Protein backbone atom coordinates (compact mmCIF):
# COMPACT_ATOMS: atom_id res chain seq x y z
CA UNK A 1 0.00 0.00 0.00
CA UNK A 2 1.07 3.55 -0.76
CA UNK A 3 0.83 6.40 1.59
CA UNK A 4 0.68 10.17 1.29
CA UNK A 5 2.64 11.80 -1.54
CA UNK A 6 3.76 8.40 -2.82
CA UNK A 7 0.14 7.45 -3.29
CA UNK A 8 -0.46 10.63 -5.12
CA UNK A 9 2.54 10.09 -7.48
CA UNK A 10 1.49 6.51 -8.08
CA UNK A 11 -1.94 7.61 -9.02
CA UNK A 12 -0.48 10.12 -11.39
CA UNK A 13 1.61 7.42 -13.03
CA UNK A 14 -1.35 5.11 -13.30
CA UNK A 15 -3.37 7.79 -14.83
CA UNK A 16 -0.62 8.70 -17.25
CA UNK A 17 -0.35 12.17 -15.95
CA UNK A 18 3.21 13.39 -15.87
CA UNK A 19 2.29 16.87 -14.88
CA UNK A 20 0.25 18.16 -12.07
CA UNK A 21 -3.43 17.66 -12.87
CA UNK A 22 -5.26 20.65 -14.06
CA UNK A 23 -8.47 19.58 -12.61
CA UNK A 24 -8.66 18.35 -9.09
CA UNK A 25 -11.72 16.29 -9.83
CA UNK A 26 -9.67 14.12 -12.27
CA UNK A 27 -7.25 13.26 -9.47
CA UNK A 28 -10.05 12.54 -7.08
CA UNK A 29 -11.57 10.20 -9.58
CA UNK A 30 -8.29 8.30 -9.98
CA UNK A 31 -7.78 8.10 -6.22
CA UNK A 32 -11.22 6.63 -5.81
CA UNK A 33 -10.53 4.10 -8.56
CA UNK A 34 -7.14 3.12 -7.08
CA UNK A 35 -8.65 2.68 -3.67
CA UNK A 36 -11.38 0.51 -5.09
CA UNK A 37 -8.68 -1.67 -6.84
CA UNK A 38 -6.80 -2.05 -3.55
CA UNK A 39 -3.78 -0.22 -4.90
CA UNK A 40 -3.92 2.44 -2.28
CA UNK A 41 -5.63 2.79 0.98
CA UNK A 42 -8.93 4.47 0.83
CA UNK A 43 -8.69 8.09 1.77
CA UNK A 44 -9.95 8.49 5.28
CA UNK A 45 -13.13 10.42 5.51
CA UNK A 46 -12.32 13.94 6.43
CA UNK A 47 -12.91 14.53 10.02
CA UNK A 48 -16.28 15.96 10.58
CA UNK A 49 -16.28 19.63 11.18
CA UNK A 50 -16.81 20.21 14.83
CA UNK A 51 -20.26 21.34 15.52
CA UNK A 52 -20.42 25.05 15.74
CA UNK A 53 -20.18 26.10 19.26
CA UNK A 54 -20.66 29.71 19.81
CA UNK A 55 -18.34 31.47 22.09
CA UNK A 56 -19.67 31.28 25.56
CA UNK A 57 -21.52 34.45 26.23
CA UNK A 58 -19.74 36.56 28.69
CA UNK A 59 -22.36 37.53 31.19
CA UNK A 60 -21.34 40.89 32.54
CA UNK A 61 -22.92 41.40 35.88
CA UNK A 62 -24.87 44.64 36.05
CA UNK A 63 -23.05 47.36 37.90
CA UNK A 64 -24.11 47.56 41.44
CA UNK A 65 -26.17 50.72 41.67
CA UNK A 66 -27.00 52.04 45.05
CA UNK A 67 -30.55 53.37 44.81
CA UNK A 68 -31.26 56.21 47.16
CA UNK A 69 -34.90 56.09 48.25
CA UNK A 70 -36.75 59.30 47.40
CA UNK A 71 -37.13 61.70 50.26
CA UNK A 72 -40.76 61.70 51.41
CA UNK A 73 -42.89 64.83 51.33
CA UNK A 74 -43.12 64.62 55.11
CA UNK A 75 -39.33 64.63 55.44
CA UNK A 76 -38.96 67.46 52.93
CA UNK A 77 -41.46 69.54 54.89
CA UNK A 78 -39.55 68.82 58.09
CA UNK A 79 -36.31 69.96 56.45
CA UNK A 80 -38.01 73.11 55.16
CA UNK A 81 -39.49 73.79 58.61
CA UNK A 82 -36.01 73.47 60.13
CA UNK A 83 -34.74 76.01 57.60
CA UNK A 84 -37.62 78.37 58.41
CA UNK A 85 -36.86 78.09 62.13
CA UNK A 86 -33.43 79.62 61.44
CA UNK A 87 -34.79 82.40 59.22
CA UNK A 88 -34.26 86.01 60.33
CA UNK A 89 -35.01 87.78 57.05
CA UNK A 90 -37.62 89.98 58.74
CA UNK A 91 -35.61 91.32 61.64
CA UNK A 92 -38.57 92.83 63.50
CA UNK A 93 -40.60 89.61 63.35
CA UNK A 94 -37.64 87.39 64.14
CA UNK A 95 -36.83 89.47 67.22
CA UNK A 96 -40.40 89.40 68.55
CA UNK A 97 -41.47 85.83 67.83
CA UNK A 98 -41.60 82.99 70.32
CA UNK A 99 -41.04 80.61 67.44
CA UNK A 100 -41.76 80.23 63.75
CA UNK A 101 -45.10 78.68 62.77
CA UNK A 102 -44.52 76.55 59.72
CA UNK A 103 -47.66 74.57 58.88
CA UNK A 104 -49.49 71.42 59.82
CA UNK A 105 -51.45 68.60 58.24
CA UNK A 106 -51.23 66.02 55.53
CA UNK A 107 -48.03 66.31 53.43
CA UNK A 108 -49.97 64.86 50.48
CA UNK A 109 -53.15 66.86 51.02
CA UNK A 110 -55.41 67.65 48.07
CA UNK A 111 -56.49 70.83 49.81
CA UNK A 112 -54.33 73.51 51.43
CA UNK A 113 -55.80 76.31 53.52
CA UNK A 114 -53.69 79.47 53.51
CA UNK A 115 -54.21 82.12 56.16
CA UNK A 116 -52.50 85.39 56.86
CA UNK A 117 -49.97 85.05 59.68
CA UNK A 118 -49.68 83.47 63.12
CA UNK A 119 -51.47 85.18 66.00
CA UNK A 120 -50.57 85.15 69.67
CA UNK A 121 -51.86 81.61 70.29
CA UNK A 122 -50.10 80.24 67.22
CA UNK A 123 -46.88 82.01 68.17
CA UNK A 124 -46.99 80.33 71.59
CA UNK A 125 -47.92 76.85 70.36
CA UNK A 126 -46.04 76.81 67.06
CA UNK A 127 -49.09 75.65 65.09
CA UNK A 128 -51.34 77.64 62.74
CA UNK A 129 -55.02 78.24 63.52
CA UNK A 130 -55.17 77.03 67.12
CA UNK A 131 -57.07 79.91 68.79
CA UNK A 132 -60.77 80.73 68.47
CA UNK A 133 -60.37 81.40 64.77
CA UNK A 134 -58.61 78.07 64.51
CA UNK A 135 -61.52 76.33 66.19
CA UNK A 136 -63.89 77.89 63.66
CA UNK A 137 -61.68 76.66 60.82
CA UNK A 138 -61.72 73.20 62.37
CA UNK A 139 -65.54 73.35 62.43
CA UNK A 140 -65.58 74.31 58.75
CA UNK A 141 -63.33 71.36 57.90
CA UNK A 142 -64.93 68.76 60.17
CA UNK A 143 -68.59 69.77 60.40
CA UNK A 144 -68.89 71.57 57.10
CA UNK A 145 -66.72 69.49 54.79
CA UNK A 146 -66.89 66.19 56.65
CA UNK A 147 -63.11 65.93 56.58
CA UNK A 148 -60.54 65.70 59.35
CA UNK A 149 -58.02 68.45 60.06
CA UNK A 150 -55.31 65.87 59.37
CA UNK A 151 -56.68 65.37 55.84
CA UNK A 152 -55.82 68.91 54.75
CA UNK A 153 -52.77 71.14 55.13
CA UNK A 154 -52.90 74.51 56.90
CA UNK A 155 -50.32 77.27 56.66
CA UNK A 156 -49.99 81.05 56.42
CA UNK A 157 -48.50 83.67 54.12
CA UNK A 158 -46.08 84.56 56.96
CA UNK A 159 -44.37 82.12 59.29
CA UNK A 160 -43.74 84.63 62.04
CA UNK A 161 -46.23 86.65 64.04
CA UNK A 162 -46.33 90.36 63.19
CA UNK A 163 -46.26 92.43 66.40
CA UNK A 164 -49.76 93.36 67.58
CA UNK A 165 -51.23 91.11 64.86
CA UNK A 166 -50.78 93.86 62.28
CA UNK A 167 -51.06 92.96 58.60
CA UNK A 168 -47.89 91.60 57.01
CA UNK A 169 -45.83 94.24 55.23
CA UNK A 170 -45.31 93.68 51.50
CA UNK A 171 -41.58 93.12 52.04
CA UNK A 172 -42.31 90.55 54.76
CA UNK A 173 -44.73 88.69 52.51
CA UNK A 174 -42.16 88.78 49.70
CA UNK A 175 -39.40 87.54 52.02
CA UNK A 176 -41.52 84.62 53.21
CA UNK A 177 -42.92 83.76 49.77
CA UNK A 178 -40.18 81.23 48.87
CA UNK A 179 -41.21 79.18 51.91
CA UNK A 180 -44.84 79.18 50.80
CA UNK A 181 -43.88 78.26 47.24
CA UNK A 182 -41.62 75.46 48.49
CA UNK A 183 -44.39 74.15 50.72
CA UNK A 184 -46.88 74.05 47.83
CA UNK A 185 -44.25 72.49 45.58
CA UNK A 186 -43.79 69.64 48.06
CA UNK A 187 -47.47 69.03 48.79
CA UNK A 188 -48.70 69.63 45.23
CA UNK A 189 -52.32 70.28 46.22
CA UNK A 190 -55.14 70.31 43.70
CA UNK A 191 -57.10 72.93 45.64
CA UNK A 192 -56.26 75.96 47.74
CA UNK A 193 -58.64 77.85 49.98
CA UNK A 194 -57.43 81.36 50.76
CA UNK A 195 -58.69 82.60 54.12
CA UNK A 196 -59.00 86.37 53.98
CA UNK A 197 -57.81 89.20 51.79
CA UNK A 198 -54.14 89.04 52.82
CA UNK A 199 -53.87 85.38 51.82
CA UNK A 200 -55.80 85.82 48.57
CA UNK A 201 -54.06 89.01 47.45
CA UNK A 202 -50.58 87.70 48.25
CA UNK A 203 -51.04 84.27 46.72
CA UNK A 204 -52.65 85.58 43.54
CA UNK A 205 -50.68 88.85 43.46
CA UNK A 206 -53.96 90.69 43.11
CA UNK A 207 -55.26 93.94 44.55
CA UNK A 208 -58.90 92.92 44.29
CA UNK A 209 -60.94 92.88 47.48
CA UNK A 210 -61.87 89.59 49.08
CA UNK A 211 -65.51 90.46 48.35
CA UNK A 212 -64.74 90.40 44.60
CA UNK A 213 -62.48 87.35 44.70
CA UNK A 214 -64.77 85.11 46.71
CA UNK A 215 -67.56 83.17 45.02
CA UNK A 216 -65.35 82.18 42.05
CA UNK A 217 -62.98 79.36 41.24
CA UNK A 218 -59.66 81.01 40.45
CA UNK A 219 -56.45 79.51 39.20
CA UNK A 220 -52.93 79.52 40.60
CA UNK A 221 -50.38 77.45 38.71
CA UNK A 222 -53.07 74.95 37.68
CA UNK A 223 -54.33 74.70 41.25
CA UNK A 224 -58.00 75.61 41.73
CA UNK A 225 -58.34 78.42 44.25
CA UNK A 226 -61.42 79.41 46.23
CA UNK A 227 -61.19 82.50 48.42
CA UNK A 228 -63.35 83.23 51.43
CA UNK A 229 -63.34 85.30 54.58
CA UNK A 230 -60.80 84.72 57.35
CA UNK A 231 -62.30 82.88 60.34
CA UNK A 232 -61.23 85.76 62.59
CA UNK A 233 -63.40 88.08 60.46
CA UNK A 234 -66.31 85.64 60.78
CA UNK A 235 -65.96 85.78 64.57
CA UNK A 236 -66.37 89.55 64.38
CA UNK A 237 -69.04 89.40 61.65
CA UNK A 238 -71.13 86.25 62.11
CA UNK A 239 -73.52 87.37 59.36
CA UNK A 240 -70.75 86.65 56.85
CA UNK A 241 -70.72 82.97 57.79
CA UNK A 242 -73.38 82.20 55.20
CA UNK A 243 -71.12 83.64 52.47
CA UNK A 244 -68.26 81.51 53.68
CA UNK A 245 -70.53 78.47 53.72
CA UNK A 246 -71.43 79.18 50.09
CA UNK A 247 -67.72 79.43 49.25
CA UNK A 248 -66.98 76.17 51.05
CA UNK A 249 -69.82 74.46 49.17
CA UNK A 250 -68.35 75.76 45.90
CA UNK A 251 -64.99 74.29 46.95
CA UNK A 252 -66.61 70.99 47.89
CA UNK A 253 -68.33 70.77 44.50
CA UNK A 254 -64.96 71.31 42.80
CA UNK A 255 -63.47 68.59 45.01
CA UNK A 256 -66.45 66.34 44.19
CA UNK A 257 -67.34 66.17 47.87
CA UNK A 258 -70.76 67.60 47.02
CA UNK A 259 -73.13 67.13 44.07
Ligand code: SF4
Pocket residue numbers: 084087088089090091093094100158159160172175176177179
Ligand atom coordinates in the same frame (compact mmCIF):
# COMPACT_ATOMS: atom_id res chain seq x y z
S1 SF4 B 1 -41.81 85.84 58.31
FE1 SF4 B 1 -40.84 84.30 56.97
S2 SF4 B 1 -39.20 85.42 55.94
FE2 SF4 B 1 -39.82 86.67 57.71
S3 SF4 B 1 -38.41 86.03 59.35
FE3 SF4 B 1 -40.27 84.79 59.52
S4 SF4 B 1 -39.79 82.93 58.37
FE4 SF4 B 1 -38.30 84.48 57.74
